[in-house]
Amino acid sequence: MAREECKALLDALNKATACYHHLVLTVGSSADSQNLREELQKTRQKAQELAVAARAQLTAALRDRGLGAEERAEFERLWVAFSGCLDLLEADMRRALALGTAFPLHAPRRPLVHTGVTGGAAGIAARALSVRSLRHEAERDFDVNDLRELEREVLQVGEMIHDMEMKVNVPRWTVQARQAAGAELLSGAGASSVGGVSTEGRRRPCDLSKALAAAVFSAVLLVAVALAVCVAKLS
Amino acid sequence: MAAGPAPPGGCPSAQRPHLSKMERVVVSMQDPDQGVKMRSQRLLITVIPHAVAGEGPRRLGWGASGPALAYPHPSLCCAGSDIVEWLIQKYCISEEEALHLGTLLVRHGYLYPLRDPLSLLLQPDDTPYRFQTPYFWTSTQWPAAELDYAIYLAKKNIRKQGALVDHEKEHYNQLHRKISHTWDLVVMQAREQLRAAKQRRKGDRLVIACQEQTFWLVHRPPPGVPSVLEQGPERGSCTARRVQMTKNMDFYRREIEYCRKALGRTRVKSSVCLEAYLKFSSQHGPHDPIMSGCLPSNPWIADSDTYWVVNAPSVAAPTKLRVDRWGFSFRELLEDPVGRAHFMEFLRKEFSAENLSFWEACEELRHGGQAQVPALVDAVYEQFLAPGAARWVNIDSHTMERTLEGLRRPHRYVLDDAQLHIYMLMKKDSYPRFLKSDMYRGLLAEAVVPPETKWRVFPFMRKPRRSSPSPALLASMEPAAAAGGPRGGDGEA
Numbered sequence: 001m002a003r004e005e006c007k008a009l010l011d012a013l014n015k016a017t018a019c020y021h022h023l024v025l026t027v028g029s030s031a032d033s034q035n036l037r038e039e040l041q042k043t044r045q046k047a048q049e050l051a052v053a054a055r056a057q058l059t060a061a062l063r064d065r066g067l068g069a070e071e072r073a074e075f076e077r078l079w080v081a082f083s084g085c086l087d088l089l090e091a092d093m094r095r096a097l098a099l100g101t102a103f104p105l106h107a108p109r110r111p112l113v114h115t116g117v118t119g120g121a122a123g124i125a126a127r128a129l130s131v132r133s134l135r136h137e138a139e140r141d142f143d144v145n146d147l148r149e150l151e152r153e154v155l156q157v158g159e160m161i162h163d164m165e166m167k168v169n170v171p172r173w174t175v176q177a178r179q180a181a182g183a184e185l186l187s188g189a190g191a192s193s194v195g196g197v198s199t200e201g202r203r204r205p206c207d208l209s210k211a212l213a214a215a216v217f218s219a220v221l222l223v224a225v226a227l228a229v230c231v232a233k234l235s
Numbered sequence: 236m237a238a239g240p241a242p243p244g245g246c247p248s249a250q251r252p253h254l255s256k257m258e259r260v261v262v263s264m265q266d267p268d269q270g271v272k273m274r275s276q277r278l279l280i281t282v283i284p285h286a287v288a289g290e291g292p293r294r295l296g297w298g299a300s301g302p303a304l305a306y307p308h309p310s311l312c313c314a315g316s317d318i319v320e321w322l323i324q325k326y327c328i329s330e331e332e333a334l335h336l337g338t339l340l341v342r343h344g345y346l347y348p349l350r351d352p353l354s355l356l357l358q359p360d361d362t363p364y365r366f367q368t369p370y371f372w373t374s375t376q377w378p379a380a381e382l383d384y385a386i387y388l389a390k391k392n393i394r395k396q397g398a399l400v401d402h403e404k405e406h407y408n409q410l411h412r413k414i415s416h417t418w419d420l421v422v423m424q425a426r427e428q429l430r431a432a433k434q435r436r437k438g439d440r441l442v443i444a445c446q447e448q449t450f451w452l453v454h455r456p457p458p459g460v461p462s463v464l465e466q467g468p469e470r471g472s473c474t475a476r477r478v479q480m481t482k483n484m485d486f487y488r489r490e491i492e493y494c495r496k497a498l499g500r501t502r503v504k505s506s507v508c509l510e511a512y513l514k515f516s517s518q519h520g521p522h523d524p525i526m527s528g529c530l531p532s533n534p535w536i537a538d539s540d541t542y543w544v545v546n547a548p549s550v551a552a553p554t555k556l557r558v559d560r561w562g563f564s565f566r567e568l569l570e571d572p573v574g575r576a577h578f579m580e581f582l583r584k585e586f587s588a589e590n591l592s593f594w595e596a597c598e599e600l601r602h603g604g605q606a607q608v609p610a611l612v613d614a615v616y617e618q619f620l621a622p623g624a625a626r627w628v629n630i631d632s633h634t635m636e637r638t639l640e641g642l643r644r645p646h647r648y649v650l651d652d653a654q655l656h657i658y659m660l661m662k663k664d665s666y667p668r669f670l671k672s673d674m675y676r677g678l679l680a681e682a683v684v685p686p687e688t689k690w691r692v693f694p695f696m697r698k699p700r701r702s703s704p705s706p707a708l709l710a711s712m713e714p715a716a717a718a719g720g721p722r723g724g725d726g727e728a
Contacts, residue, residue: 011423018427022435025443028369030311077419084382084420095377099369111265114273114311115368116442123434177418181411184389184422185397 002061003071006078009054012130013082016047017089019128022121024096028103029115035136037105037143039125040096041150046129047089048153054082055164062168073176080175083164090157097150105143251466254343254374260336261345261366264321271321273311274363312349312363319359334359342463343373344453352448353457365442371450373464379454382417385410387451389425402458518563522556530554531685545685548572555682562670565662577678581669589626590657590665593619597654601647612645620653630656 020043026032027040061067061075103112126133264271315337322333337357340346341364348354349363357364369375388407392399399407411418432440456462521527531541545554553573561568568574575591582588596615603611619628620638630638634652641649669675 014420014423015427015431018424019431021428022431022443025368025370025446031439080416081420081423084417085424088382088424091377095370095375098375103369111262111267111270113261113265113366113369115366115446116311117368117439119436119439121435124431127431127434172416175416177415179418179422181408181418182392182397183418184393184425 002057003074003078006054006057006061006075009050009057010078010082010085013047013050013054013085013089016043016050016128017085017092019043019124020047020089021092022124024092024099026115026117026121027096027099029113029117031115031117031119031121032103032105032112034105034140034142036121037100037146038136039121041146043125043128044089044093044096044150044153048157051082051086051089051157051160055160058082059164059168062170076170076175077178079168079170080172080177083161086157086161086164090154090161093150093154093157097147097154100143100147100150106141251376254376257340257343257345258372258374261340261372263325264318265366269325271313272317273313274317275311312365314360315348315358315362315364316360318346318357318364330359342453344449345372347445347449349445352445353452355452355460365445367449368443368446371446373453379450381410381414382421384451384455385414385418385421386424386428387447389421390429393425393429400457406455522560530687532688537688539688541685541688545683552681552683553678555679555684558675558678558682561675565666568666568669577674578665578669581672581674582665584674585665585668587665589619589628590661592626593628594654594657594661597650600650603647605647608647609645612642612649615650616642628653628657629660 020040023036023040023043026036058075058079062072062079067075122133122136263269318337319330319333322328322336323330326333326336328336334357337346337359338355341348341357342355344355345367346357346364347367348356348358349365384406388399388403388410391403392407414421432443435443453463524533529542531545532539534540534542544550546557549572557571557573561571561574568578579588579591582591593615596611596619600608600611600615618624619626620630620635621627630653634656638650638653
């Protein structure tokens with residue numbers, strides 16, 4: 001169904017935007033490298049593809065006059081989330097452009113900032129592209145060419161947003177979000193995919209205390225059984 | 236981060252040059268040869284298990300002892316004393332100044348302390364500090380939008396499982412009310428960003444979390460901490476000039492024009508300025524109610540409004556101080572209604588009252604309503620400027636020509652030249668004669684000096700302060716109050 005497809009695309013776009021945000025955080029810092037720039041490029045290209053696909057679907061759905069009220073409300077909700085996501089992506093791309101220009105990799109005149117982040121971010125990019133691992137295959141002057149491409153892509157995304165606003169008229173204040181305040185604390189339920197991080201975070205200390213309780217209980221049980229056996233033997 | 240509204244004002248970074256200067260300092264600190272000495276800090280993460288099921292707060296120990304689980308991870312940081320030393324050496328400043336500069340860097344979020352992230356101060360000892368990533372630098376002045384803050388709070392909520400600080404809880408609720416339509420996106424992004432962060436090494440994850448926390452401490456300070464990013468009211472375009480990187484012909488042309496105009500401005504020597512300041516202060520010192528007290532008494536302290544009554548705009552007997560002030564400058568005389576009235580009388584005696592009348596008419600034109608402008612201009616012309624007018628004022632031919640030119644298209648400032656001419660005439664001619672005249676001397680002699688109210692013997696037993704009753708109540712209480720004693724009289728001791 002169209003709605004499920006849209007939702008899936010939106011989730012994927014959301015994932016890609018979040019990963020892109022994480023990668024842009026380290027541009028200009030000590031973790032910046034050729035690999036990082038390449039990962040940035042791959043992630044944002046994936047995000048753009050997803051955005052184009054989602055936009056086409058959502059626009060088609062919202063321009064369909066014969067849509068029921070409930071369906072329409074649902075699509076409008078998805079639309080608001082989608083345009084917000086795209087705004088975030090565009091802002092991050094602009095910042096990546098500014099930072100990338102300010103911190104060129106091969107000109108030592110502006111050294112990178114020692115922020116203490118040293119690890120690679122290949123896992124993040126792999127997550128965004130939904131692949132297992134990432135291969136780095138860039139040439140030496142990758143970052144310079146990449147910046148020019150990035151500039152063009154920023155303009156493209158800007159145009160896309162503008163187009164979206166012109167074609168579909170969704171008043172944002174009428175949209176009722178499904179999640180309430182504090183919804184992120186509930187694990188798994190809701191619009192996004194299962195396996196919330198809240199459960200993961202809570203699981204480990206729960207496990208420890210549960211393990212402790214289990215050990216104590218079993219020890220007490222053993223002692224009780226031993227005593228009972230002794231009593232039985234003595235009597 | 237979401238694109239918030241565009242920053243107000245023409246060129247935000249030109250209006251806050253201190254931020255770009257700080258950025259340059261931080262960048263020069265990174266220099267491998269001449270930068271600050273970095274040290275590597277071992278980071279130990281201690282997990283203290285809680286006895287109560289379901290809760291497991293995690294604590295960070297930077298080089299602390301007593302670990303249940305240690306994760307060694309060398310991360311670069313620098314000590315506070317190193318920073319201070321480097322600043323002293325690089326900029327040749329004193330230690331106090333270096334400390335202040337370092338504190339500014341920390342307060343603006345370019346450095347953050349590792350041990351106590353909430354106290355943004357530079358301690359000149361071994362406390363480790365770390366640099367903020369360029370994404371979060373304040374000098375870029377990328378807007379910290381509400382959506383971003385909401386995502387950050389949601390992430391924190393997830394990590395701390397609902398245990399947010401008070402003011403953050405408040406902000407969270409406020410944001411939920413404001414942007415409830417995008418709350419789906421907030422929750423989705425928060426979850427995904429945390430999942431993406433899991434792909435990093437633990438040490439890196441912590442560092443990034445610290446960086447984000449510092450950013451939001453600067454942009455949304457907790458209550459009680461002054462916000463360093465507050466700006467005064469927007470200034471005009473005088474200071475905001477875009478810093479242009481490519482210097483082409485236009486740029487240099489504009490620079491030349493600007494410098495030429497700057498050369499042509501009239502300047503006053505500071506010695507002259509300061510002399511004028513001193514003269515003004517010494518002249519007006521005895522007249523200032525705060526510096527020299529006010530007679531009869533300060534209304535705010537003694538709870539009696541005699542001072543205001545005696546110094547009302549139109550009062551029959553002006554105080555001595557007021558009459559003295561008329562002698563300071565012509566402007567003071569004209570601004571005081573009583574002074575102006577006396578001056579008019581004096582001019583009548585000298586048969587030059589039409590000057591002051593003309594000046595008053597021009598003032599009315601300048602400050603009056605737009606609809607009355609044409610009628611008023613005509614009236615003034617008929618009465619004062621037309622040849623053979625009833626009260627003809629003496630203006631030199633040059634100014635008269637210009638005024639008549641302008642009268643063809645009347646606007647409210649058309650009589651400005653003539654008004655100025657008459658003003659200078661009165662100031663140079665009539666005003667000195669007024670000051671020397673018998674009339675003024677008489678006024679000085681007659682002027683009252685209100686006596687100072689005696690201090691009560693027991694100053695502690697002040698009259699209880701009563702708020703003045705509202706006019707509605709007053710009207711209904713009139714007959715009752717008339718029977719009672721006087722309201723505000725100095726009564727018992």
